[in-house]
Amino acid sequence: MKSVQNGDSFGTRLIHNGYESDPATGALGVPVVQTSTFNQGPVFGDPPAAAGEFDYARSGNPTRKALEETIAALEGGAKGYAFGSGIAAISSALGIFSAGDHIIAAEDIYGGSRRMLNTFYRRWGLELSAVDASNTENIRRALRPNTKALFLETPSNPLLKITDLKACFAIAKEAGLVSIIDNTFQTPYLQRPLELGADIVVHSATKFLGGHSDVISGLAVCATEELGQRIYAVQNGFGAVPGPWDCWLVLRGIKTLKIRMDAQQASAQKIAAALKAHPKVSAVYYPGLADHPLKAVHDAQSPGPGAVLSFKTGDTGAALRFLAKTRLAAAAVSLGGVETIASYPVRMSHASVPVEERRRLGITDDLIRISVGLEDTGDLIADFDRALS
Ligand SMILES: *Cc1c(COP(=O)(O)O)cnc(C)c1O
Numbered sequence: 457m458k459s460v461q462n463g464d465s466f467g468t469r470l471i472h473n474g475y476e477s478d479p480a481t482g483a484l485g486v487p488v489v490q491t492s493t494f495n496q497g498p499v500f501g502d503p504p505a506a507a508g509e510f511d512y513a514r515s516g517n518p519t520r521k522a523l524e525e526t527i528a529a530l531e532g533g534a535k536g537y538a539f540g541s542g543i544a545a546i547s548s549a550l551g552i553f554s555a556g557d558h559i560i561a562a563e564d565i566y567g568g569s570r571r572m573l574n575t576f577y578r579r580w581g582l583e584l585s586a587v588d589a590s591n592t593e594n595i596r597r598a599l600r601p602n603t604k605a606l607f608l609e610t611p612s613n614p615l616l617k618i619t620d621l622k623a624c625f626a627i628a629k630e631a632g633l634v635s636i637i638d639n640t641f642q643t644p645y646l647q648r649p650l651e652l653g654a655d656i657v658v659h660s661a662t663k664f665l666g667g668h669s670d671v672i673s674g675l676a677v678c679a680t681e682e683l684g685q686r687i688y689a690v691q692n693g694f695g696a697v698p699g700p701w702d703c704w705l706v707l708r709g710i711k712t713l714k715i716r717m718d719a720q721q722a723s724a725q726k727i728a729a730a731l732k733a734h735p736k737v738s739a740v741y742y743p744g745l746a747d748h749p750l751k752a753v754h755d756a757q758s759p760g761p762g763a764v765l766s767f768k769t770g771d772t773g774a775a776l777r778f779l780a781k782t783r784l785a786a787a788a789v790s791l792g793g794v795e796t797i798a799s800y801p802v803r804m805s806h807a808s809v810p811v812e813e814r815r816r817l818g819i820t821d822d823l824i825r826i827s828v829g830l831e832d833t834g835d836l837i838a839d840f841d842r843a844l845s
Contacts, residue, residue, distance in 0.1 A: 466530075466645055467714040473529065475522045475707070486522045486707055488700045515692050519700035523675070523707050527665075530644040530710075531657050533677035535684030537691050538703055542640060542660025543568050544696035545674030547576075549636055549656050551690035552683075553604055555581025560598045561607040562589035564617060564817055566638060566660075567805045569607075590750060592623045599631055609638040610647075611754065614766045614801040614825040615818055616741040618750035621757050625653030634683070640664070640792070645717050647758040655679050656687070663792030664763075667709040667716050671702050716794065716830065720763035723836065724828040728765050730837045736844040738770035738822075763828045764791055766801075772821040774844065775800070779824070781843035784831055791827030796836060799825040 464472060475486045492513050498505035510516050520538050528536030539545040546569050553559065561573060563586040573584055587594040589608055606628045610619040621637065628635040636656040637649045643664045649657050659665060661673035678684050691697060721744075728742040743754040744761030754761065769775045778798070779787040785798035789805060799805060806819050814820075828836070 469530065470711055470713055473526045475526065486519055486704060488704045489518045490700055514695050514697055517700055517703070519703045520698060523703040526707060526710060527659070527675045528677050531677040532648055532650050533657065533679055534681050535687070536675060536677045537687050538698050539674035539676065539691065540696050540698045540702075541672045542658070542662055542674040543572065545658045545660070545676045546638065547572055548690040548694060548696055549658050549676045549687060550577060550605075550607070551694060552686040553582060556583070556602060557604040558583040558585070558600045558602045559605045559607060560585045560587060560595055560603060562609055562612065562619060563587055564612040564615065565607065565609045566613055566640075567808055569638065571808050589619045589624060590617050592620055592627060595624055595627050603631060603633055605634045605636060607636045611641050611743055611762065611764070613641070614799070614805065614823060616743055616748070616764070616766060618743055618748070618754045620753045621649055621652045621654070629653060641762050641764055642758055643713060643717065645713055646760045646762055650677070650679050652757060655683060661706045662790065664717060665710055665713065666706045667712065667793060669790060669793030669795055671705040673698055673702050673706045717760075717763065719830055720828050721760050723833040724763040724765055725761065726833050727826070727828055727836060727840070731767050731840065734841065734844060736769060736774060737767050739768040741766045764825065765828070766823055766825040768820065769822045769824070769844070775822045775824055778843045782839055784836055784839040785826065791825075793827070794830040796829035796831055797827045799827070801825055
């Protein structure tokens with residue numbers, strides 16, 4: 457950790473993460489330690505050596521450790537853990553609870569998180585309440601004597617609703633809950649929930665942290681060593697761990713997080729304005745727009761609106777034509793990569809949400825979500841204009 461300085465700004469700490477020079481070789485990259493097991497022979501020697509740090513790669517791997525320490529430092533947490541996917545990170549964080557525990561979750565969390573809670577965790581005896589967390593009173597009203605956790609995501613997906621994190625975490629603290637937040641959209645560059653009172657932050661590192669649409673990965677960071685031990689027990693006991701190459705790809709992606717996010721966010725801001733002014737667009741959802749209803753709440757907890765936005769065309773046919781005609785945006789799931797992606801939530805991320813429920817949430821057939829990539833902003837605006845016309 458020789459070059460980590462507490463006073464260094466975020467951009468510097470992305471590069472100087474304590475792993476910028478391998479002590480064994482001087483390599484300016486974290487070695488990919490591709491092994492399943494570690495030699496413990498010296499432990500049985502005469503005299504016996506102390507046990508090494510690593511014994512079996514499900515329990516720990518040096519490349520994974522570098523990623524885990526890096527994300528813990530960036531989020532400002534005590535411990536970080538890496539998983540084989542974002543969903544594995546979330547299911548493992550929720551794996552610290554027991555049958556009979558009650559969890560309050562925001563109703564518009566990632567579709568896969570919702571499906572996981574509603575199918576598996578319900579079946580295993582967790583009680584669940586889904587609430588509109590953009591009104592914090594709904595959380596208070598949902599509290600039960602056995603409530604153990606609060607699970608949030610802001611900005612939400614796909615409508616970019618905002619939740620007041622400080623207010624929610626204060627309610628959680630008062631009620632003795634573990635508060636968990638999915639910070640995938642903002643990353644620790646734009647939102648550090650542990651500083652606002654969260655207990656556990658989870659990520660799909662597949663998105664902005666990895667940043668290149670080339671790896672599936674997940675991370676969890678917790679505020680205390682005690683929570684860390686509970687999550688480690690699930691990581692090791694359930695075994696949803698990533699391989700070292702995937703950890704290396706995420707570590708490489710993280711180095712350019714700031715510069716990518718700065719550029720993608722600036723582009724998203726201009727695209728949101730262009731869509732808002734477009735005659736074929738009926739609504740734009742983006743916390744960077746002055747008329748976003750909870751912009752002030754977002755601005756108080758995050759220095760930027762991020763690079764994901766969504767819009768409605770008012771007409772299903774026009775939305776489908778946009779997806780078919782856009783040349784620069786890939787019609788695909790996922791977000792946060794250097795490539796611009798246009799998603800169709802009703803057939804993709806939110807296909808598993810029942811139709812009436814989708815309608816109630818405002819996830820309509822004319823809704824498109826855009827993750828703005830690193831293409832030239834003018835080219836994207838021109839392409840979207842063509843695809844809408
Ligand atoms: C993609 C995503 C997930 C799931 O992550 P995977 O890496 O696909 O398992 C969870 N939360 C959010 C907000 C996401 O965008």
